[in-house]
Amino acid sequence: MSGRDVLVIVPAHNEEESLPLILAEVRSRAPWADLLVIDDGSRDRTHDVARGLGVPVLRHPVNLGVGGALQTGFRYAIERGYAIGVQLDADGQHDPADLERLVRPVREGACDVSIGSRYVENSGYRAPLGRRLGMLLFSAVVQVSLGRAITDTTSGYRAYARDVMDVCRLDFPKDFPDAPLLIALARHGFRIEEVPVRMRHREAGQSFYTLGKRMYYPYKNLLASLMALLRRPA
Amino acid sequence: MFFLSKAQIITAVGAVGLALYVLDLVRRRRLSEEYSLLWVLTTVVIAVLGFSTPLLVGITHLLGIRYEGSTVFAFGLAFTMAMLLYLCIQLSRLVQEKDGLTREMAFLRLELEELRDSRDAVHPGGGDA
Numbered sequence: 332m333s334g335r336d337v338l339v340i341v342p343a344h345n346e347e348e349s350l351p352l353i354l355a356e357v358r359s360r361a362p363w364a365d366l367l368v369i370d371d372g373s374r375d376r377t378h379d380v381a382r383g384l385g386v387p388v389l390r391h392p393v394n395l396g397v398g399g400a401l402q403t404g405f406r407y408a409i410e411r412g413y414a415i416g417v418q419l420d421a422d423g424q425h426d427p428a429d430l431e432r433l434v435r436p437v438r439e440g441a442c443d444v445s446i447g448s449r450y451v452e453n454s455g456y457r458a459p460l461g462r463r464l465g466m467l468l469f470s471a472v473v474q475v476s477l478g479r480a481i482t483d484t485t486s487g488y489r490a491y492a493r494d495v496m497d498v499c500r501l502d503f504p505k506d507f508p509d510a511p512l513l514i515a516l517a518r519h520g521f522r523i524e525e526v527p528v529r530m531r532h533r534e535a536g537q538s539f540y541t542l543g544k545r546m547y548y549p550y551k552n553l554l555a556s557l558m559a560l561l562r563r564p565a
Numbered sequence: 566m567f568f569l570s571k572a573q574i575i576t577a578v579g580a581v582g583l584a585l586y587v588l589d590l591v592r593r594r595r596l597s598e599e600y601s602l603l604w605v606l607t608t609v610v611i612a613v614l615g616f617s618t619p620l621l622v623g624i625t626h627l628l629g630i631r632y633e634g635s636t637v638f639a640f641g642l643a644f645t646m647a648m649l650l651y652l653c654i655q656l657s658r659l660v661q662e663k664d665g666l667t668r669e670m671a672f673l674r675l676e677l678e679e680l681r682d683s684r685d686a687v688h689p690g691g692g693d694a
Binding site: 369382387388389390391392393395399402403406407505 | 663664667668670671672674675678679
């Protein structure tokens with residue numbers, strides 16, 4: 332570790348085109364943070380590109396999905412003594428300009444998980460209809476489960492305190508780490524807050540979510556949310 | 566009533582044949598003892614039901630099934646379901662293990678890269694010596 336206590340974890344699957352820009356942006360916007368790329372079984376030069384830029388890369392020989400990639404990042408963060416881990420997409424959707432705003436409440440101890448939310452303030456983001464319906468459904472699921480609202484359950488722009496990463500490194504949803512994860516974390520007693528951020532459009536590469544996965548998503552997430560409620564926090 | 570029908574004979578002979586094939590697979594190490602258990606149990610049950618008409622008739626009456634053949638099919642179906650569920654459980658476990666190994670490989674690779682980098686920093690241009 333470099334003396335810095337924040338690690339920005341960038342899961343990447345075939346993102347050789349968008350990686351150089353996003354990594355450079357993080358370095359200029361958040362020089363106080365270290366970077367880690369998880370190459371999640373890419374077939375392109377993702378690993379070489381990141382390594383060429385001097386960023387450590389953990390390379391999965393096969394694809395584990397975004398949740399599996401984050402888990403790898405959490406383990407790295409714990410083993411190397413980081414206090415805070417931030418999850419940032421490689422595709423440029425998450426603006427590194429918001430990093431400081433996202434990390435601040437966790438660093439100040441105001442919460443254990445901060446979510447970069449598109450909807451806390453009007454940030455100009457408008458998702459496609461299917462996605463909006465899904466978000467409404469899972470916001471409702473979280474609301475019913477936790478008795479409080481989280482407006483952007485699907486945001487993948489989050490900062491986690493060390494204790495949270497320690498739990499997540501052992502138990503984390505493999506493919507869609509959103510509503511069920513939030514329910515499980517809240518049941519562990521972790522405090523979750525939302526921070527307004529701007530989401531940008533994807534720069535290049537391909538989304539983690541294929542058509543098949545989008546169809547499977549509601550089933551998996553409803554079931555996993557129910558299980559998160561039924562399981563005793565370890 | 567207690568003679569062997571054609572269907573019974575075919576069922577019983579098929580079950581015995583399958584049991585022998587399963588055992589042969591174990592002998593040739595193509596199937597592990599663990600995975601052979603459900604197969605052997607089921608083929609034996611089906612064979613016994615096929616050969617023993619009184620037992621088959623008794624169970625059929627006990628379960629309120631009208632036709633003896635259906636009893637054999639019911640056992641076969643129950644076995645199929647049990648086997649599929651068992652396989653899905655094993656598959657889930659294998660995927661978990663695969664994920665763990667994948668992660669372990671990623672860490673080993675990174676550590677190797679870091680070691681090489683630090684070696685190259687100490688001995689620039691140094692080979693594998």
